[in-house]
Amino acid sequence: MERNAILSAASAYARDGALTDDLKRLVAHRSISQSEGLPEDLMRYLDEEMVPLLVGMGYKTDIFDNPREGGAPLLIASRIEGEDLPTVLTYGHGDVCNGEPGRWREGLDPFTLTIEDGKLFGRGTADNKIQHLINLKALEHVIKGRGALGFNSKIIIEMAEETGSYGLREFFSEQKQALAADVLIASDGPRLAADTPTMFMGSRGGLPFDLVVNLREGDHHSGNFGGLLADPVIILSHAIASIVDARGQIRIPEWRPTSLTNDIRRALKDLPPRRHDADWGEAELTPSERVFGWNSFAVLAISAGNIAAPQNAIASSARARCQLRFVVGTDVDDILPALRRHLDAHGFSMVEVLGLKEEPFRATRFSPDHPWVGFVERSIAASSGKPPHVLPNLAGSLPNDAFTDILGLPTIWVPHSHAECGQHGPNEHALLSIADEGIRVMTALFLDIADHASELRKTA
Template identity: 65%
Template structure:
């Protein structure tokens, strides 16, 4: 089948209503991994929805239990044509955040797909169900039409990403042989702007922690004891304020990276500026450098007393959850020790600090890597648009498992956009992006099959793209 026909078939899938039909089925499964969810819904998504979709297109599927107690299951879909051909490892996550139905506007429901113009509403539409659906179907349509792909595929689906990918590290380390590949290509996160494809090559790391000021085991009347008993909320507010200045500039030296080099600045120089407050963050950096090349501290939640029904009382305890997003060049092991030293130096010894969940490590692939040039030029060849290339995503993903544990070059091609409402109410995907993404992923598959070559690297053979054959310089 010609390239032109293959790309048209891919676009027709999105434009004919077939994508909406398939996505509606995926959204209807309440595969929530957070507090609102049920474990049986996570497995049902794999067994009843994604597994049959893979098998419909000729993939072999296996479902694995999480190696950690209480962890969510995994699915590995595979199509192996010939061990001598290149192998692509792909990834997605079928779990979603809490539905929070009460926060959605009238006429919308988190687990019912609603189409309004270009927008497809529903929990998981953007993050991440439409993204792995596109990648699966793009491969599947080629496989059914041609009887082959010209390369091998391994597709890993996890069901716990929204809870920190609990157990994924252990699963990947225990199954290195099953997951072995030549390159990793995944889809998650947003495009930098809706009308232009984005390629990102890693992700910022993230570490969340709780700060607690546990002064007393009960509250005391603010009239009788105000001015006599220390207020934990005021102490906590001053402690948080000491971490940054009034514009959010980080004051803990160990929390600052050393990796904003000239080549990274050059890669970020021509990007359209993301939504930003011009007087927030590191003043010496551009908006793109602040989010893709630097670290940021955020307060995710704070509590003391009851904001819904405040009482005239001094609380006994105050709590806050903080988060550091960090790039390569930050000592992840020293993030919390550095915070501890900082608090002690500012007379906040009474504040208790503890990590929440597993941290994501920061990763970054060089923009000059051959696979990056190959994919970017394949995208340009298919849709006549040069993609934005980011050294890493501003958000966080378990990319270090693919980059470091499996040792693969990692390429991410997102099919969402920043204003999609992911992790909040009214989450939605754009059908226009989905249509373009179907063509992009089909084109990349065709080019891998045609333009990859086996080359000797040290004592082993590895597959590399012949990027000059798709117009790369």
């Protein structure tokens, strides 16, 4: 009866408006870590929202300066109930991408929560404010319902995930003892299907970089100099076309992974269909293999001249912001050197390859055979009434390597968003239906961890 009462209270929190009230406050914080943001807004999110919530739940909280100059603050919270109990670490990021209000449809504002037909619109709704809110509130419902968690809990909230988790790895190295745990259970990224829970144990890596062609000072009249002066836009376009073919298949050998093994193919075989273009990506791979088991190259933005008011002139320079998403088995330290060798070999020595301030997210996978993975999978299946989709890794990128490589933890992610959420773009939104199921799933999982604490401690 106690368990049912706790789960009912958790569902009521999502269904009766309390969750949206809390989310409204979180979304109103302009906690942007990209170019539109202010450092004081990042700190305000921790001071005004996270600290009061966690202190009220009986956690000890500390806010730390980022170990790297210009980095965003980080928060560690802990609730230790017994040295003989397992310790669960969870994670969230309170920072968001640029709001870009001009790109949102009429009637929506990125920092005002708007509810329409079960959709919760606002910057950070899906990525990541509702996700860590659900997990923290699930912990709170267990504490309120039982008077204790029944296990130890540690929480890390960072404010720079959207800029590559700048400084996070140095911070983890400094705070290894404070963050020591038995497992990471956290939420980010999307479900594979909105109506079915998803688990993944790693993520694709991500490395942004710029390609630049800078030929001369100033633009030159296209009549007087057309046919005489090289066009940097055309050169850059051909350089990009040498990296991938017309359907986006990667042409750089070092960027083509060798880690799509038979066991990974089997894990991806029976996943539900995803929205995709049939004539895009690796022709010999299934859609699931393309997004979870392979590398992908993207041009995120490209600039030359003034598209809003084009002039009859040959541009002096052109720039493209590019990105490689990559799976385990790709040598992250050789990505840009391999690109440099490729461009030189194809006659594009004039194209500069520029790395960025943002740190790369390294690719990770964790064994699905680990006891914690099986435990979480069984708990989710029981509480939701359906087996979750279990993925070897997320298609997107997360700082998962900081947890696996520095803290040495098994990592399990249970996302509370969906693939069509619009994260990083206009009209970002979460689904109330996922929030309702998500908080029940997480509350049940934390109850299950408490009920099996002694056997789970032995798996450490």
